[in-house]
Amino acid sequence: MSGTHQVYPTVPEPVIQPLPPPPPPATPRVLPAPSPVSGPRSAEDISGGAVSSLMKQARAYMGAKQPDRAAGVLERALRIEPRNYFVWSALGQAYLGQQNYAQAESMAAKSNALSHGNLYVSLENWKTIAAARQASGDKAGAQEAQATADAIQARLSAAAGG
């Protein structure tokens, strides 16, 4: 069956506003696949001043073994930049510090989903996932995650060496 790709008249329903002409269909921007070694390396590369400042605070709290406070500050950063994958990644580490392993893994996965293949942040996320699985007794899962982390590390090292 071949598709007839015309726009059918819509279900007639009275609306308050007169109907506007439909906007031109948005053409999705097709981005080139990220090259393995390009891309931002740290939060400061993609964050505004406010989020950078909060990330700094969060690192200080992590250093002071106060992961709960770090998580609070990172959530504040996410309200400003909700799709900043470095912040999600750091939040995964903060949860790891609080021994909340399920959430640590979820946050790392969320960061991976948003990272558009950024290897630097993926490496950190897979390390978090490996540690979270190890600590919660999932040895096989931990090994799998560690293998992924190792593979990413190898690609980064090869690229750096080349």
Place this chain on the structure above:
Amino acid sequence: MASFSRKLGLLLVSALVLLLSVGGVLLAAYLIKLDGQIRQRFAGARWALPAQVYAAPQELYAGLGLSAAELAHELDRLGYRQDAELPAAGTYRLAGQRLEVQLRGFAFWDGAQAPQKLSISFTGNSLSSVRDGDSGQERDIVRLDPMLIGSIYPKQGEDRVLIKLSDLPALVPKGLVAVEDHDFYSHAGVSIKAILRASFANLRAGHVVQGGSTITQQLIKNFFLSSSQTWDRKINEALMAVLLESHYSKDEILEAYLNEVHLGQDGNRAVHGFGLGAQFYFNKPLSELRPHEVALLVGLVKGASYYNPRRNPQRALDRRNVVLGVFRDEGLLNEQEYRESLAMPLGVVGGRGGGVERYPAFVELVKRQLEQQYKDEDLTNEGLRIFTTLDPHAQEVLETHVLDVLPQLEKARRIKPGLLQASGVITSADRGEVLALVGGRDLRYPGFNRALDSRRSIGSLAKPFVYLTALQQPERYNLETVLPDEPIEVRQAGAALWAPRNYDKQLHGPQHLYMALAQSLNLPTVHLGLELGPAAVLKTMQSAGYSGDAKALPSIFLGAVDASPLEVAQMYGTLAAGGFQAPPSAIREVQTKEGQPLKRFPLQVRQTLPEGPIYLLTWALQKVMQLGTGRAAYSLLPADTVVAGKSGTTDDYRDSWFAGFGADRVTVIWVGRDDNQSTGLSGSAGALPIWARVMRDLHVRSIDPVPPAGVEEVLIEPASGLRADEHCGNAFSVPYLGDSAPQEWAPCTGQNPLSAPLKWLRDIFGN
């Protein structure tokens, strides 16, 4: 005889001494008992302190999309006032693209922020820099103090915000003493002078016009006794006042009085103390009140109901001016201050509920989430400070448009004014934070909360979950899959024959999957759903966050599923967040009344649906907005804003829904009638106009156009559904999962060997 009478006298004296001794012992015992009561009442916590509920604080940082006028508006709502001199905390000065503010200090969960002067610059509609007002040094990020939006007090209960005498401007205690108990600092709890003066005045008037009670006696009366005017109560009051004075300093007694006194009533809620009084009438801390405002509160002590400034403004103004006169006579105000204060209006904010009880529907959600973790008494007694996710700006936008659009709909449709109801929820997609919530048209009435408790059929809002179930099987379905738009009859054991039809009762011929969703066609959806099976579709809904008890029947494809607007927001939030589900949360942190961190409610997310299929579905939901039932939204939204959404209409037009999202805001609107009768409004006609206005005013950000790993964007030639290239005139890009995109090239392309002659001709003559 003489000796007899002497004996009798001796006997009488002995009896009297005995009597007096016994009486003395009894009196002493009684006094000891009263003394115990007083000490017990004054030791430890004197009041049950309701939890205080705060909105999320406004963050200020360079790059924030906030204009100078919008910031000034936020400051006004926080009770800041414009004053070019910037004399104290709680004042600001606006000049063009620059706003200077004396920020209040505040004990946030993660540390205190000191009061400070800031200088904030703007470029157009965004904030360009935040600087220290004195040193000029740039600040990365600063928070405004959060808005107090409510409190959790017991039923029929007292509400108060505790204050310390040492934190108050001197006019408050001095003014109160001058008006209520001039000799407070010199009497011993009871003032004979005041009693004589009052008795004389009362005798002259023939009835009670003046009380002779001291502040200490009034405090005793409020703490221990009823307000009945009997002699034994009066005597008890006097005895206890003297005892209280023997144990506690004048300042301690005055501070207790300032916190105890009744200053107003708001339905079941009794407003006690000057701390809450300042918030309730003036929407700002007591420390920021000006003389005419202090005078109003002091005047209310005489009779909060009689002098209620909202109900009896003239009477309240007269009383205030009398009090101002006393302030002047006592030297607390000079002549000029007195004149200026007299010229001021009452300055009372808000209508019913005043400044504090702003968002009862949202506070109800907060209360329910807290009740899972805290006992009722902890919430009403311990003075907890609850920091919530409420975004006052988003809440204002949602309220404004619910209130504006409903009367327009009623007028246009000749519906009886006031008959339509509506509710709405705004959440942050990736985190599930509830930013705004409206439970019905009467925004300040804490009644039936439709956003939480009204479970209505969701109609076509269910359809995306049918399509998402299909898109999770890329080997069988993609966005270009053609679905039949043909009549169908479903027979089920024990149920009537089900023969759904399209809303327009028409057949439209075969439809591409995305277009069937964009046009919200019923028949292609049912055909697709039956291929997938109701159990699989129900499972997808549950993975998105549906928690109701709908049965896995074919009718769920068209929305025979009941859910509250909040639950729909959760389901659509999972779509907006790329398959990561976050439970709707209204609370961020809880502090003790001393400002110590007690508990944080951390962000929780869990991936429950795969991101690739969700990306495809979101693409189709964008088509709903561009070509389908949501397109009227673009009469309000900028044409280049990419949003995704879906309308929902139920049988006989009983429920009108619209749910959708941009990059980080999910908004769900329901319009209908409480008696569940038809409104004649489809989702596009009733809920969409509110939804579109809300999204416009939130300046919603466009959906991220970057496909996740495993998704390929392919140019497609519409007529054939095959791959296109730059030679095809009306080709457009469609996302596919994995390698499910068509491999064949359309005739219009230069790729197809068969079309080589065509290409040759085209190269010669152009397109």
